[in-house]
Amino acid sequence: MVAVTLADVRAAHERIRPYVHFTPVFTSRALNELVGAELAFKCENLQRAGSFKLRGALNAVLSLDAASAARGVATHSSGNFGAALALAASIRGIPAYIVVPENAPRIKRAAIDGYGGVVTECAPNVPAREAALDAVVVRTGAHPIHPYDDARIVAGQATATVELLDQAPAVEQIWVPVGGGGLVGGAAVAARGIAPHVRVVAAEPRNADDAQRSLASGRIEPMPNPATIADGLRTPLGTINFAILSTHGVTVELASEAAIVRAMRLMFERMKLVVEPSGAVPLAALLEAEASRKARRIGVLVSGGNVDLDALADLIKTAS
Amino acid sequence: MVAVTLADVRAAHERIRPYVHFTPVFTSRALNELVGAELAFKCENLQRAGSFKLRGALNAVLSLDAASAARGVATHSSGNFGAALALAASIRGIPAYIVVPENAPRIKRAAIDGYGGVVTECAPNVPAREAALDAVVVRTGAHPIHPYDDARIVAGQATATVELLDQAPAVEQIWVPVGGGGLVGGAAVAARGIAPHVRVVAAEPRNADDAQRSLASGRIEPMPNPATIADGLRTPLGTINFAILSTHGVTVELASEAAIVRAMRLMFERMKLVVEPSGAVPLAALLEAEASRKARRIGVLVSGGNVDLDALADLIKTAS
Numbered sequence: 001m002v003a004v005t006l007a008d009v010r011a012a013h014e015r016i017r018p019y020v021h022f023t024p025v026f027t028s029r030a031l032n033e034l035v036g037a038e039l040a041f042k043c044e045n046l047q048r049a050g051s052f053k054l055r056g057a058l059n060a061v062l063s064l065d066a067a068s069a070a071r072g073v074a075t076h077s078s079g080n081f082g083a084a085l086a087l088a089a090s091i092r093g094i095p096a097y098i099v100v101p102e103n104a105p106r107i108k109r110a111a112i113d114g115y116g117g118v119v120t121e122c123a124p125n126v127p128a129r130e131a132a133l134d135a136v137v138v139r140t141g142a143h144p145i146h147p148y149d150d151a152r153i154v155a156g157q158a159t160a161t162v163e164l165l166d167q168a169p170a171v172e173q174i175w176v177p178v179g180g181g182g183l184v185g186g187a188a189v190a191a192r193g194i195a196p197h198v199r200v201v202a203a204e205p206r207n208a209d210d211a212q213r214s215l216a217s218g219r220i221e222p223m224p225n226p227a228t229i230a231d232g233l234r235t236p237l238g239t240i241n242f243a244i245l246s247t248h249g250v251t252v253e254l255a256s257e258a259a260i261v262r263a264m265r266l267m268f269e270r271m272k273l274v275v276e277p278s279g280a281v282p283l284a285a286l287l288e289a290e291a292s293r294k295a296r297r298i299g300v301l302v303s304g305g306n307v308d309l310d311a312l313a314d315l316i317k318t319a320s
Numbered sequence: 321m322v323a324v325t326l327a328d329v330r331a332a333h334e335r336i337r338p339y340v341h342f343t344p345v346f347t348s349r350a351l352n353e354l355v356g357a358e359l360a361f362k363c364e365n366l367q368r369a370g371s372f373k374l375r376g377a378l379n380a381v382l383s384l385d386a387a388s389a390a391r392g393v394a395t396h397s398s399g400n401f402g403a404a405l406a407l408a409a410s411i412r413g414i415p416a417y418i419v420v421p422e423n424a425p426r427i428k429r430a431a432i433d434g435y436g437g438v439v440t441e442c443a444p445n446v447p448a449r450e451a452a453l454d455a456v457v458v459r460t461g462a463h464p465i466h467p468y469d470d471a472r473i474v475a476g477q478a479t480a481t482v483e484l485l486d487q488a489p490a491v492e493q494i495w496v497p498v499g500g501g502g503l504v505g506g507a508a509v510a511a512r513g514i515a516p517h518v519r520v521v522a523a524e525p526r527n528a529d530d531a532q533r534s535l536a537s538g539r540i541e542p543m544p545n546p547a548t549i550a551d552g553l554r555t556p557l558g559t560i561n562f563a564i565l566s567t568h569g570v571t572v573e574l575a576s577e578a579a580i581v582r583a584m585r586l587m588f589e590r591m592k593l594v595v596e597p598s599g600a601v602p603l604a605a606l607l608e609a610e611a612s613r614k615a616r617r618i619g620v621l622v623s624g625g626n627v628d629l630d631a632l633a634d635l636i637k638t639a640s
Contacts, residue, residue: 024344026366030434045592046346107589114350265629269427272365272625274592305592309585313633 004244006193008155009186012059013162019058019091021047023160025167025299030270035286038297040168041267044160045275045305049111052160052183052303053084053147059156060145061088069094074142076122076129078104079232080304081147086117097142099132101125105231107308148180149238158186164299165194172295175282177303178202178211178252179233181241187301188248199295202245202252203285205230205260211237212252215245229315230260232278232304253293255284261316263287267302268312276307277315324564326513328475329506332379333482339378339411341367343480345487350590355606358617360488364480365595365625369431371552372480372503372623373404373467379476380465381408389414394462396442396449398424399552400624401467406437417462419452421445425551427628468500469558478506484619485514492615495602497623498522498531498572499553501561507621508568519615522565522572523605525550525580531557532572535565549635550580552598552624573613575604581636583607587622588632596627597635 023043032038044052061073072095075085082098089096098117100109101124112119122132137144146153160183161174174191176184184202191198204211208226214237222236237245244250255263263280267273279302286294343363352358364372381393392415395405402418409416418437420429421444432439442452457464466473480503481494494511496504504522511518524531528546534557542556557565564570575583583600587593599622606614 050592268594268629272370272594274588274594309588309633309636313629313637316629317633 004151004154004158004185004189004240006189008151009158009162009190009193012155013159015062016055016058016156016159020054022163023047025164026271026273028271031266031283034266035294036291037286037294040164040171040297040299041271041302042160042164042167042299043273043302045273045279045302049080049083049087049115050304050306051080051084052157052301053080054087055159056153056156056182057081057084057088057145058091060150060152061085061092061094063152064143068143071141071143072097074133074136074140074144075099075147076133077147079108080306082117083108083111083115085145086112086115090116095142097136097140099129099136101129105308105311107306111306146238148182148235149240151240153182154185154189154240154244156186157182158190160301161187161190162194164301165190165198168299170297171198171299172297173199173201174299174301175201175203175253175286176301177230177233177278177281178204179278180235181211181237181245183301183303184250185241185244188244188250192248200248200250202250203255203282204233204252205281206254206256208233209254211245212254214242215252229257230277230281232276233281253285253289255281255288259284259288264312265316274305274307275302276304279303279305324471324474324478324505324509324560326509328471329478329482329510329513332475333479335382336375336378336476336479340374342483343367345484346591346593348591351586351603354586355614356611357606357614359620360484360491360618361591361620361622362480362484362487363593363622365593365599365622369400369403369407369435370624370626371400371404372477372621373400374407375479376473376476376502377401377404377408377465378411380470380472381405381412381414383472384463388463391461391463392416394453394456394460394464395419395467396453397467399428400626402437403428403431403435405465406432406435410436415462417456417460419449419456421449425628425631427626431626466558468502468555469560471560473502474505474509474560474564476506477502478510480621481507481510482514484621485510485518488619490617491518491619492617493519493521494619494621495521495523495573495606496621497550497553497598497601498524499598500555501531501557501565503621503623504570505561505564508564508570512568520568520570522570523575523602524553524572525601526574526576528553529574531565532574534562535572549577550597550601552596553601573605573609575601575608579604579608584632585636594625594627595622596624599623599625
């Protein structure tokens with residue numbers, strides 16, 4: 001196991017601070033009433049490139065020595081990490097090679113292009129994207145960076161929780177979406193180091209409950225093609241994050257697809273915020289959780305806002 | 321003419337400050353590039369009750385002496401002012417009587433109900449709503465408050481500009497939507513008093529260009545049923561605001577309906593913010609204005625975010 005320490009997180013924060021937004025924490029009386037708790041939403045949907053992923057990507061890119069950095073960085077991503085890595089690389093002035101499945105959403109592909117990432121398309125399956133990434137790395141000499149199973153990434157994502165604990169110091173729990181687990185792993189490290197009385201809760205779609213099953217069985221349980229609209233949470237847990245969640249006593253709460261759509265709509269209509277399905281999962285789980293599992297004051301990490309308007313409208317029409 | 325002074329604005333700010341959000345100012349590199357200027361968006365869509373209207377409503381309600389206040393307040397409104405007055409009255413603990421046309425949007429009617437406003441429906445025309453309001457006032461003894469043609473309202477709305485000038489002190493222009501003119505009238509008073517070098521620009525739909533025509537002809541030019549999606553900007557200028565705009569050298573810029581939709585989509589996809597059509601009009605006008613009419617650093621008042629998701633999706637589908 002690769003340990004991630006609070007010192008790593010503090011160092012990451014110093015490294016990335018000049019380039020990331022210090023995102024606001026918002027509250028909503030209407031949502032407090034619905035959930036029965038005081039909620040503090042840390043709005044990483046308002047982060048540069050539209051998600052928390054920039055924090056980890058920047059920490060990894062800025063940690064490279066000059067010789068490695070010069071050849072650029074590479075990853076495979078159908079989602080926010082590709083855009084975040086392209087932006088992080090452009091901030092350092094080095095190339096980013098992003099392997100993207102042919103069927104990736106328009107808005108995510110456009111974001112990678114917009115930040116100057118060099119896109120290689122591949123068939124939408126794991127062997128194809130791994131082969132495509134290997135070929136890119138061999139051809140360019142770029143440094144490959146995994147979207148979440150990398151200690152530099154986890155330390156970077158943890159900085160969102162450091163800020164939240166500063167902005168809303170009274171929270172007793174922090175609810176965080178879990179896919180690969182970088183954000184929630186980072187949250188567990190930061191909370192343990194800064195405010196050990198704060199419980200970290202991982203929220204995932206009921207239709208993609210691999211984190212819950214992995215923590216129950218004691219080994220990573222991948223799940224092929226889970227049927228959830230939360231496209232950012234379809235990946236299995238990374239090994240580093242599985243170890244952190246296991247040792248830090250992180251528990252998992254589930255959200256139905258209907259609750260995810262309802263949570264997106266509530267954040268749209270009540271908070272005037274655009275949130276992608278994955279980012280609405282913690283609120284969705286809170287709407288469905290029994291009162292006994294909730295605290296009085298709860299932080300919520302809103303992971304991202306990269307959803308195009310037409311897709312959002314279609315999702316919500318289908319659901320209602 | 322009823323003058324509104326900077327002292328009135330300062331007094332309003334002290335009065336309402338405990339009850340309103342100090343809304344954030346956001347920036348977007350992508351929108352700066354599109355417009356060719358550095359934009360500072362004052363986000364009153366994130367204000368309580370979803371628009372700047374709470375500022376004026378609260379100032380009016382909190383200015384009443386105890387005896388007048390006890391009988392409540394009344395207004396006619398198909399839009400954000402009704403919800404804002406209902407919330408302001410609930411904060412003071414007095415009744416609010418709101419006359420609403422039968423065809424008002426679902427979300428706006430629901431907001432008035434949610435804040436405990438007492439709704440009276442009327443036919444959707446000016447004589448019917450004036451008659452309904454008169455009847456409510458006679459029956460209840462409530463104090464009638466006009467949505468924008470009232471010095472207390474203008475002084476309250478001006479506080480948004482006071483905050484913006486503090487949050488983004490380098491702006492050279494401030495672009496503000498104009499309907500009845502309370503927000504832009506307040507902006508002109510605040511800018512003249514605090515930063516007289518800052519130019520205030522009123523932005524309105526090309527299809528509802530009554531403010532531009534009124535300033536050109538020297539008298540208020542009402543416009544029956546203008547065909548614009550910016551439902552908050554269909555009203556004629558108030559007399560107080562017409563006088564302020566005339567004497568403070570406020571100029572008008574126009575926005576096409578297509579630009580309004582494009583601006584809403586850009587704020588949704590790039591800034592992750594939900595903005596109602598009226599609130600997107602200044603950005604729309606900036607997208608269409610010649611470079612010579614823009615400054616290098618521009619403040620933008622985003623007036624509100626009360627649009628329901630289905631309505632927004634329909635608007636944008638119709639337009640594309």
